[in-house]
Amino acid sequence: MTHAEHGARAGRGGRGRRRRGEQAMVPEARFTSYYGLPVLNPPVWKPLDIAGYLFLGGLAGGSSLLAAGAHATGRRELARTAKVGALGAISLSLAALVHDLGRPARFLNMLRVAKPTSPMSMGSWLLFGYGPLAGAAAVTEMTGRFRRLGALATAGAAVLGPAVATYTAVLVCDTAVPSWHEGYRQMPFLFAGSGAAAAAGLGLVFAPAEPARRAAVLGAAAELGMTRLMKRRMGLAAEPLEQGKAGRLMRVCEALTAAGAGLAALPGTVRSRVLSAAAGAALIAGSAALRFGVFHAGVASAQNPEYTVVPQRQRLNDREFPAARHG
Amino acid sequence: MSFAPHLVFGGRLAGDPDAMTETGERPRVGFFTDTSVCIGCKACEVACKEWNAIPEDGLLLTGMSYDNTQGLGADTWRHVAFIEQRKPVDVFQAAGQADAGSKLVDGAGPELRWLMASDVCKHCTHAACLDVCPTGSLFRTEFGTVVVQEDICNGCGYCIPACPYGVIDQRKGDGRAWKCTMCYDRLGAGMEPACAKACPTDSIQFGPLDELRERAEIRVRALHDAGQPEARLYGHDPGDGVGGVGAFFLLLDEPEVYGLPPDPVVTTRDLPSMWRHAAAAAVAMAAGVAACFLRTGRRPR
Ligand code: SF4
Ligand code: SF4
Numbered sequence: 111m112t113h114a115e116h117g118a119r120a121g122r123g124g125r126g127r128r129r130r131g132e133q134a135m136v137p138e139a140r141f142t143s144y145y146g147l148p149v150l151n152p153p154v155w156k157p158l159d160i161a162g163y164l165f166l167g168g169l170a171g172g173s174s175l176l177a178a179g180a181h182a183t184g185r186r187e188l189a190r191t192a193k194v195g196a197l198g199a200i201s202l203s204l205a206a207l208v209h210d211l212g213r214p215a216r217f218l219n220m221l222r223v224a225k226p227t228s229p230m231s232m233g234s235w236l237l238f239g240y241g242p243l244a245g246a247a248a249v250t251e252m253t254g255r256f257r258r259l260g261a262l263a264t265a266g267a268a269v270l271g272p273a274v275a276t277y278t279a280v281l282v283c284d285t286a287v288p289s290w291h292e293g294y295r296q297m298p299f300l301f302a303g304s305g306a307a308a309a310a311g312l313g314l315v316f317a318p319a320e321p322a323r324r325a326a327v328l329g330a331a332a333e334l335g336m337t338r339l340m341k342r343r344m345g346l347a348a349e350p351l352e353q354g355k356a357g358r359l360m361r362v363c364e365a366l367t368a369a370g371a372g373l374a375a376l377p378g379t380v381r382s383r384v385l386s387a388a389a390g391a392a393l394i395a396g397s398a399a400l401r402f403g404v405f406h407a408g409v410a411s412a413q414n415p416e417y418t419v420v421p422q423r424q425r426l427n428d429r430e431f432p433a434a435r436h437g
Numbered sequence: 438m439s440f441a442p443h444l445v446f447g448g449r450l451a452g453d454p455d456a457m458t459e460t461g462e463r464p465r466v467g468f469f470t471d472t473s474v475c476i477g478c479k480a481c482e483v484a485c486k487e488w489n490a491i492p493e494d495g496l497l498l499t500g501m502s503y504d505n506t507q508g509l510g511a512d513t514w515r516h517v518a519f520i521e522q523r524k525p526v527d528v529f530q531a532a533g534q535a536d537a538g539s540k541l542v543d544g545a546g547p548e549l550r551w552l553m554a555s556d557v558c559k560h561c562t563h564a565a566c567l568d569v570c571p572t573g574s575l576f577r578t579e580f581g582t583v584v585v586q587e588d589i590c591n592g593c594g595y596c597i598p599a600c601p602y603g604v605i606d607q608r609k610g611d612g613r614a615w616k617c618t619m620c621y622d623r624l625g626a627g628m629e630p631a632c633a634k635a636c637p638t639d640s641i642q643f644g645p646l647d648e649l650r651e652r653a654e655i656r657v658r659a660l661h662d663a664g665q666p667e668a669r670l671y672g673h674d675p676g677d678g679v680g681g682v683g684a685f686f687l688l689l690d691e692p693e694v695y696g697l698p699p700d701p702v703v704t705t706r707d708l709p710s711m712w713r714h715a716a717a718a719a720v721a722m723a724a725g726v727a728a729c730f731l732r733t734g735r736r737p738r
Contacts, residue, residue, distance in 0.1 A: 145698030212592015212612025225571040231571035272719035298718035324729035422700035
């Protein structure tokens with residue numbers, strides 16, 4: 111007969127205790143679970159819908175920023191690409207969100223209340239404001255009519271766009287899922303960088319221009335740097351980002367983003383359609399891989415009781431033996 | 438569907454159950470589950486399923502002692518856990534084993550100790566599920582409990598990973614989120630919840646939360662005096678990470694042995710900080726992209 115599962119490995123695990131370099135004076139965080147079953151109920155969100163939603167939100171938000179910059183500096187081709195890209199991305203992301211609901215016909219219940227304690231409620235209202243602006247910006251750009259209105263919509267979308275790109279980080283972090291919640295300080299910056307890189311990538315593919323090239327390098331650098339910083343600060347919860355499917359996706363993200371940024375950094379890239387398209391495609395794919403990696407890491411961390419129990423046990427021990435921690 | 442203005446400002450502000458008690462409307466009610474007298478009969482599981490007309494969700498043999506239910510979910514609102522341990526069973530035996538500690542290993546030494554515990558939704562004071570629900574479907578009742586309004590839930594699934602205890606879940610084929618209502622219908626009619634009614638040993642006690650907390654303190658002291666130092670209360674402390682729960686427990690081992698988190702914290706406690714970080718990131722993103730257009734001049738194309 112199997113009894114409750116015991117193990118001491120994670121209590122000693124390098125990451126769990128790296129924070130303060132505490133030594134053996136604190137009793138071991140012994141890991142016990144109920145037959146190895148998860149403590150949490152893992153998310154039921156469908157990976158394609160919700161990871162896709164995170165990615166598309168970043169792409170849309172970043173594109174609206176690029177669109178406004180291109181609009182203001184008279185880069186018609188880049189402005190058009192970014193505006194149409196933003197509208198396309200936000201429409202798809204909305205479709206993914208509705209598709210993921212258990213009761214899609216009740217989607218509008220999202221607008222029944224406005225709750226600051228619910229990132230999904232805030233996000234719904236944000237999309238409710240941003241969507242029409244992105245739409246108006248794209249349609250006026252394509253038709254060439256109502257230019258004044260189009261300029262206003264472009265500016266409005268650029269104001270809300272960055273919020274669309276970063277609120278999705280709050281959306282996933284505001285859960286009990288260890289590998290999401292523990293990253294809440296870095297995740298918004300990570301998503302901001304990743305969104306900017308994806309949007310710049312789109313620009314490089316369809317309308318190579320100097321600002322897109324710069325945004326690509328800057329966004330990719332933020333994406334890569336923030337991933338590292340986040341993993342370093344997350345303690346034990348960083349582990350799922352390095353293992354299994356999530357780990358593979360994160361490595362793909364790193365490789366593609368680094369390659370895309372490297373290509374974009376070459377001064378001649380904007381003059382070569384082939385080179386900039388390759389750089390852009392790598393950045394877009396890298397950004398998508400990041401969201402899928404983060405998504406799967408979260409699910410994996412919720413499925414394993416270790417990631418829930420060990421840090422909490424450690425916290426209790428630290429509280430019980432505060433002297434030992436600093437001793 | 439009605440618009441509920443009292444929910445507009447979010448669950449925490451509008452639905453603080455302790456504040457409600459202070460206004461003297463109605464006492465907050467709850468469960469005190471004393472696992473030390475649970476006999477593992479599962480009457481609570483059955484009564485809950487019957488009263489709430491919860492669909493059958495598969496029958497399987499898990500090999501986990503007598504537990505074929507496994508955990509709480511959309512179709513299990515009471516779950517009886519079974520843990521088999523080799524530990525001293527009672528005072529006399531504990532005394533007898535005191536100088537024979539080396540024998541405390543599997544297969545030798547003391548008898549089998551069987552822990553049983555009926556788990557349920559904690560009806561948290563600071564309930565993450567309620568906080569994050571974007572539709573206002575989850576709400577705080579006049580009894581201080583947390584309930585899903587199934588006619589409003591759109592199955593967004595946000596409450597599920599938000600709950601630090603793994604209680605609420607999505608019902609397959611239905612799409613909406615379901616969990617214990619503390620028999621909201623029975624409470625309204627002045628009756629106690631079905632599980633408490635059915636429990637033959639009074640392991641599940643229902644009543645005003647203040648009274649239950651006092652009763653629990655007395656019980657845990659009595660167990661300590663009787664030589665069970667491992668008896669402890671779980672979830673009774675209003676100072677814990679979820680502000681104390683409405684359904685608390687007396688346990689005979691660490692919470693994680695029963696599949697409960699040892700130090701749960703409501704995720705929304707960090708939400709103000711999350712919003713601040715997101716706002717800073719949004720500003721940084723806008724500034725960063727704007728900087729990419731500097732000194733590139735106007736270049737009409
Ligand atoms: S235990 Fe989970 S489902 Fe129950 S009230 Fe607390 S957060 Fe909500
Ligand atoms: S699944 Fe239903 S109850 Fe849960 S957060 Fe979404 S709308 Fe609210």
